[in-house]
Amino acid sequence: MNTTMKEGFDLAMMKGLKKWRLFSLLAALTIFLSGCGEEYLSTLTPAGQVGRDQFNLLLLASAIMTLVVIVVVIIYVVAIVKFRRKKVGENVIPKQVEGSHTLEVIWTVIPILLLIVLAIPTVIYTYKHADVSAMDHVDADGNKTAVTVNVTAKLYWWEFEYPDLGVVTAQELVVPTGEKVYFNLKAADVKHSFWIPAAGGKLDTNVENVNQFYLEFDNESAGLKDGVFYGKCAELCGPSHALMDFKVKTLNRDDFNAWVESAKTTEAVADGDLATQGEEIFNTSCIACHATSAAGTAGGVGPNLAAFGDRNRVAGFMEHSEENLKNWINDPQKYKPGNLMPQPEQLNNGEKFSEEQLDALAEYLMGLSIEK
Amino acid sequence: MSSIAQKKGFGATLWDYLTTVDHKKIAVMYLIAGGLFFVIGGIEAMLIRIQLAKPDNDFVSAGLFNEIITMHGTTMIFLAAMPLLFAFMNAVMPLQIGARDVAFPFLNSLGFWLFLFGGVFLNLSWFMGGAPDAGWTSYASLSLASPGHGIDFYAIGLQIAGAGTYIAGINFLVTIINMRAPGMTYMRMPLMTWTTFVASALILFAFPPLTIGLFFLILDRMFGGNFFDHTMGGNTIIWEHLFWIFGHPEVYILILPAFGIFSEIFAIFARKRLFGYSSMVFATVLIGFLGFMVWAHHMFTVGLGPTANAIFAVATMAIAVPTGMKIFNWLLTIWGGSIKVTTPMLYALGFIPSFVAGGVTGVMQGAAPLDYQLHDSYFIVAHFHYVIVGGVVLAILAALHLWWPLMFNQMLSETLGKWTFWFFFIGFHLTFFIQHFLGLMGMPRRVFTFGANQGWDLFNLISSIGAIFMAIGVVILVVNIIITVVKNVPVGNDPWGDGRTLEWAIPQPVPFYNFKQTPLVRGLDTFWIEKQEGNKEGMTYAEPISDIHMPNNSFVPFVMTLGLFIAGFGALYNGEKDWAVPVLVLGLAITFASMAVRSIKDDHGYHIHKEDLMNEKGGK
Incomplete structure (x- = not known):
C-alpha cells in the first residue's frame, strides 16, 4: 500500500x-x-x-x-x-x-x-x-388445544374453515388473541399467497399440497381504524389479483369462543317483509353456491354468507354499503374482472335483477349475522 | 477489396446486413434491435406508472395491466438487456482479445436472427388476441389457466429467442478459449472479456432448464402434455424450480457483463490499472458459480421446509462476499488515480451507490424469515430494479457512450450525455427508493390498482413522477444519438485518450478484417503498455502481413430462423385452425432444408490477399 x-x-x-x-x-x-x-x-x-x-x-x-x-x-x-x-x-x-x-x-x-x-x-x-408441531396437541379430553384454520384460496376470495370447531366462514378470518393460531393453506384453482402483513410473513397456497404455519396476534382488532387487520393475496392469480383482499378480526379467547358458539347455532332468519322477499330470491338464485349457515365444512362454490352482515367489505374490497352490494350483484364482472360469480342474467331468467329485487336481496343479506 | 469502400445504395446495405457474418455489424444490429425493445419496454413501464399514480385508477383495465407487466418484464430482460449486452460483447470482445472475428461467424448471425424473430413473435401477441398475462415468471397454475394465446406466444417466442442466446453464449465461449492473440493469456484478458466468458458459461448451463420448462409449457398448453397439471399427476412447483434454476443465473448473466463494463471504465477514466485484477477475476468466477446455488431464494414462501430455506438463505448471503470484493476493488481503483468525470465515468460513479443499495437489500431478502414479509411485495420490485436498472441499465448506457466511438467512429455529445445521466439517475432513485417502503407498508406487487387510504397514495405518486424523469432522460439520449449520427464527425481511435486495451489501438473505422496483423500481447492493458513505451502504432505484431481468410456472407441464418418463426404460428394454433398443422410442417421444413443447405454446400470463404492489405490504411 x-x-x-x-x-x-x-x-x-x-x-x-x-x-x-x-x-x-x-x-x-x-x-x-x-x-x-x-x-x-x-x-x-x-x-x-x-x-x-x-x-x-x-x-x-x-x-x-x-x-x-x-x-x-x-x-x-x-x-x-x-x-x-x-x-x-x-x-x-x-x-x-x-x-x-x-x-x-x-x-x-x-x-x-x-x-x-x-x-x-x-x-x-x-x-x-416453520414449527407447527404443537398444532395437534390435545388436552385431557382429547380436544385440540390450539385453533387451526384451513384456508382455501379461490378466484378471488378466501374460505376459512375451523375443522375442529365445525365452523366455516369466508372473507373475514376470526382468530383468538394471545396464542398461536395454526393455518393449513391450499388453493382451489390457481396459486395464491396468504399474507397478513401486520401479523407476519406470507405463505403460498399451492394447488397440489397443503402448507402449514402459524401466526400470533397480541391485541384485539377492535381498536383499529376499521376494527380489522388487512389481509392480501401476494401471488399474481389473474386480473383481479389486486382485489383479492380479506380481513382479520381478532377477539380475546372468551369472545372468540362465544363467536364460535354463535356461528354453530345461528340460523339464517329473514327479519321483516322485505328481507323475507329477499330470502325467496336468494333461495331460487343464490343458494346453490352460497351457504347461509356457518356450521359446516369447507368446499363452498361461493363464499359462505352466514356472517355477511358482520362484514367489513362487499366482495372483499368495496365499502360495506347496500348500494355497493346491489351494484356488485347486478354486475360482478365489472367490479372484479375474471371472478367466477355468474352474472345476474344467468340466474334471473336472462335479465338483470330489478331495483326491487336488489333492495330485497340487500335487506336479507345485510341482516345475516352471527354477532348480533 | 476496393469494392467494399464504395458507397452502397440502400438495397445493397440492407442485403449486406441481412447476410452479414461480421461481428461488428451484428453488434450494430443487436444494438438497434435491443434499443427498440428497450423503448417498447419503457413505454410499458410508463403505462404501469400512470395506472398506479393514483388509487382506484382506471387508465388501463385489470387484464390489460397484467399483460403490460408481463411484457414489460419479459421484454426488458430477454429482448432489451441481454441483446444490448450482446451488442457490446460482439463489438468489443473480439477486438479486446486480438481476434479477426468470433469463432463461428455463421452462428453469430443465426443467434441474432433467432433473438430478433423470437422477440417479434412475442410482441405480435399484442395484435393477435392479447399478450401473455401471467407475469414474466409465468407460474404454471396461472399460465395453464390463462385463456387465449398470450402464454403460447410467450412460450414459443422465448423458445426461439432463447435458442439464439444459447448459440451466442457457446460462440463467445469458443471464441475466448481459442481465438486469443499470442500473449493474451487468461490472466491478461480485460475484465469485459472475462465477464463475457463467465456470463457465456452461465448461459451454457442456465438456458437448458428454461428450454425444458418452456417445452413442457408448450406441450401442456398446445398438445395436452400434463406436465404441470396437478389434476393429471403434474406439479406446478416443478415449473418454479426450472424457471428459477434458469432465472437466478440469468440475473448474473446480466450483471456480470455490467461489472465488466464498469471495470473498463474505472480503469480508463482513473488512468489507473484495475485494482486487484486477479481477485476481480476470481470474484467473477465465484459469483458465477454461486449463482447456481441460490435459486430457491426466489421460492422461500413456496413451503420448501425450514432446512431447504435455511441452506439457500446462507448460500445467498455468501454471494455478498465476492460482490463486496468487487465494489472495494473499484473504489481502490479510483483511489489514488486521476479521475476524469466523462459521461461513461459519471454512470460508473452513479452505479456504485445504486448497486450497493440493491446489493444490501438483496442480502436482507436472503434472510428467509424476513423475506416472508418482503417477497412479492413492492420491496422486491424496488430491489430488483436497483440491481437491474442501477446495475445493468446504467452499465448499458455507460457502454453506449464509451464504445460509440469504437462502433461508429463518432462521439456522442458529452453535454447531452450528462443531461441524460442526471435525469435518468435522479428519476431512477425517485421511482424506486420509495417502493422499498411501499412494500414494507404491505403493498403487494403486480397489483393493477390499490384502494385509497391504505397509506400508499403519496408514495405511489412520487414513484410515478420519478418515472417521468427517467423517460425524459431516455428522450434526451435519443436526441443525442440522432444529432450525432447526422453530424457524423469522425474521431479516430482512442478518442478518450486513456484507452488501455486492444480495441482502442485498432485504426478507425475498424477494417472489416479487424487486425491487418495479429497483435502480440505483452501484458495486461496491452495498449497502455505500448503507449507508455512510446509505440506510436499502439501495437506490436505477432506476424508479418499475409493473406487473411474470411468467411462469406450468408442468407441461410435468416431463412433458417424464418422457418421456426412460421412453425411457431402452426404450433400456436394447433387444434384450432385447419391450417395449423400444414404451417407447422412447412415452417419446420424450411428450417431443416436450410440446415441441409448449410451442411451440404461447401463454403470455404475467401482470402484477402497480401497485396490488397498493403495498399489499405484501415477503412471499410
Missing part, C-alpha cells in the same frame, strides 16, 4: 468509527420505520410475535447494511473529492498499483463476520416459524 492511500484509509476508518454507533442507529431506524404505514396493514407495526421476529430481523439487517453503506460512501466520497484530475494535474500518470493482499483479506473477512451475525438469527427464525 502506498502512503497516500494508507493516510486516506486511516482518515476514512476514523470517520467511519465515529459515525458508527450501532445502538443509536437501531433506535433511529426503529422510530423512522414504525412511522411508516398503517397499523392494520404495515409490516413495520407488527401485531404479534411472528411479525415482531421478522421486524427485528429487518432492523438487524438494516443496521448491518447501513454500516456497509456508510463505509462504502466514505471511501467513495473521499476518493472522488481527492483524486479528480483537476486536482491531481492533467498530465500526471498515477502509480499503476496491482492490488493489496492485506486489503483483500480485510474486505473478505469483515463481510463474512457481518453475514454470520445476520445468518444466525436467520437460521433460528427459519426453524422457529
Whole structure:
C-alpha cells in the first residue's frame, strides 16, 4: 500500500468509527420505520410475535447494511473529492498499483463476520416459524388445544374453515388473541399467497399440497381504524389479483369462543317483509353456491354468507354499503374482472335483477349475522 | 477489396446486413434491435406508472395491466438487456482479445436472427388476441389457466429467442478459449472479456432448464402434455424450480457483463490499472458459480421446509462476499488515480451507490424469515430494479457512450450525455427508493390498482413522477444519438485518450478484417503498455502481413430462423385452425432444408490477399 492511500484509509476508518454507533442507529431506524404505514396493514407495526421476529430481523439487517453503506460512501466520497484530475494535474500518470493482499483479506473477512451475525438469527427464525408441531396437541379430553384454520384460496376470495370447531366462514378470518393460531393453506384453482402483513410473513397456497404455519396476534382488532387487520393475496392469480383482499378480526379467547358458539347455532332468519322477499330470491338464485349457515365444512362454490352482515367489505374490497352490494350483484364482472360469480342474467331468467329485487336481496343479506 | 469502400445504395446495405457474418455489424444490429425493445419496454413501464399514480385508477383495465407487466418484464430482460449486452460483447470482445472475428461467424448471425424473430413473435401477441398475462415468471397454475394465446406466444417466442442466446453464449465461449492473440493469456484478458466468458458459461448451463420448462409449457398448453397439471399427476412447483434454476443465473448473466463494463471504465477514466485484477477475476468466477446455488431464494414462501430455506438463505448471503470484493476493488481503483468525470465515468460513479443499495437489500431478502414479509411485495420490485436498472441499465448506457466511438467512429455529445445521466439517475432513485417502503407498508406487487387510504397514495405518486424523469432522460439520449449520427464527425481511435486495451489501438473505422496483423500481447492493458513505451502504432505484431481468410456472407441464418418463426404460428394454433398443422410442417421444413443447405454446400470463404492489405490504411 502506498502512503497516500494508507493516510486516506486511516482518515476514512476514523470517520467511519465515529459515525458508527450501532445502538443509536437501531433506535433511529426503529422510530423512522414504525412511522411508516398503517397499523392494520404495515409490516413495520407488527401485531404479534411472528411479525415482531421478522421486524427485528429487518432492523438487524438494516443496521448491518447501513454500516456497509456508510463505509462504502466514505471511501467513495473521499476518493472522488481527492483524486479528480483537476486536482491531481492533467498530465500526471498515477502509480499503476496491482492490488493489496492485506486489503483483500480485510474486505473478505469483515463481510463474512457481518453475514454470520445476520445468518444466525436467520437460521433460528427459519426453524422457529416453520414449527407447527404443537398444532395437534390435545388436552385431557382429547380436544385440540390450539385453533387451526384451513384456508382455501379461490378466484378471488378466501374460505376459512375451523375443522375442529365445525365452523366455516369466508372473507373475514376470526382468530383468538394471545396464542398461536395454526393455518393449513391450499388453493382451489390457481396459486395464491396468504399474507397478513401486520401479523407476519406470507405463505403460498399451492394447488397440489397443503402448507402449514402459524401466526400470533397480541391485541384485539377492535381498536383499529376499521376494527380489522388487512389481509392480501401476494401471488399474481389473474386480473383481479389486486382485489383479492380479506380481513382479520381478532377477539380475546372468551369472545372468540362465544363467536364460535354463535356461528354453530345461528340460523339464517329473514327479519321483516322485505328481507323475507329477499330470502325467496336468494333461495331460487343464490343458494346453490352460497351457504347461509356457518356450521359446516369447507368446499363452498361461493363464499359462505352466514356472517355477511358482520362484514367489513362487499366482495372483499368495496365499502360495506347496500348500494355497493346491489351494484356488485347486478354486475360482478365489472367490479372484479375474471371472478367466477355468474352474472345476474344467468340466474334471473336472462335479465338483470330489478331495483326491487336488489333492495330485497340487500335487506336479507345485510341482516345475516352471527354477532348480533 | 476496393469494392467494399464504395458507397452502397440502400438495397445493397440492407442485403449486406441481412447476410452479414461480421461481428461488428451484428453488434450494430443487436444494438438497434435491443434499443427498440428497450423503448417498447419503457413505454410499458410508463403505462404501469400512470395506472398506479393514483388509487382506484382506471387508465388501463385489470387484464390489460397484467399483460403490460408481463411484457414489460419479459421484454426488458430477454429482448432489451441481454441483446444490448450482446451488442457490446460482439463489438468489443473480439477486438479486446486480438481476434479477426468470433469463432463461428455463421452462428453469430443465426443467434441474432433467432433473438430478433423470437422477440417479434412475442410482441405480435399484442395484435393477435392479447399478450401473455401471467407475469414474466409465468407460474404454471396461472399460465395453464390463462385463456387465449398470450402464454403460447410467450412460450414459443422465448423458445426461439432463447435458442439464439444459447448459440451466442457457446460462440463467445469458443471464441475466448481459442481465438486469443499470442500473449493474451487468461490472466491478461480485460475484465469485459472475462465477464463475457463467465456470463457465456452461465448461459451454457442456465438456458437448458428454461428450454425444458418452456417445452413442457408448450406441450401442456398446445398438445395436452400434463406436465404441470396437478389434476393429471403434474406439479406446478416443478415449473418454479426450472424457471428459477434458469432465472437466478440469468440475473448474473446480466450483471456480470455490467461489472465488466464498469471495470473498463474505472480503469480508463482513473488512468489507473484495475485494482486487484486477479481477485476481480476470481470474484467473477465465484459469483458465477454461486449463482447456481441460490435459486430457491426466489421460492422461500413456496413451503420448501425450514432446512431447504435455511441452506439457500446462507448460500445467498455468501454471494455478498465476492460482490463486496468487487465494489472495494473499484473504489481502490479510483483511489489514488486521476479521475476524469466523462459521461461513461459519471454512470460508473452513479452505479456504485445504486448497486450497493440493491446489493444490501438483496442480502436482507436472503434472510428467509424476513423475506416472508418482503417477497412479492413492492420491496422486491424496488430491489430488483436497483440491481437491474442501477446495475445493468446504467452499465448499458455507460457502454453506449464509451464504445460509440469504437462502433461508429463518432462521439456522442458529452453535454447531452450528462443531461441524460442526471435525469435518468435522479428519476431512477425517485421511482424506486420509495417502493422499498411501499412494500414494507404491505403493498403487494403486480397489483393493477390499490384502494385509497391504505397509506400508499403519496408514495405511489412520487414513484410515478420519478418515472417521468427517467423517460425524459431516455428522450434526451435519443436526441443525442440522432444529432450525432447526422453530424457524423469522425474521431479516430482512442478518442478518450486513456484507452488501455486492444480495441482502442485498432485504426478507425475498424477494417472489416479487424487486425491487418495479429497483435502480440505483452501484458495486461496491452495498449497502455505500448503507449507508455512510446509505440506510436499502439501495437506490436505477432506476424508479418499475409493473406487473411474470411468467411462469406450468408442468407441461410435468416431463412433458417424464418422457418421456426412460421412453425411457431402452426404450433400456436394447433387444434384450432385447419391450417395449423400444414404451417407447422412447412415452417419446420424450411428450417431443416436450410440446415441441409448449410451442411451440404461447401463454403470455404475467401482470402484477402497480401497485396490488397498493403495498399489499405484501415477503412471499410
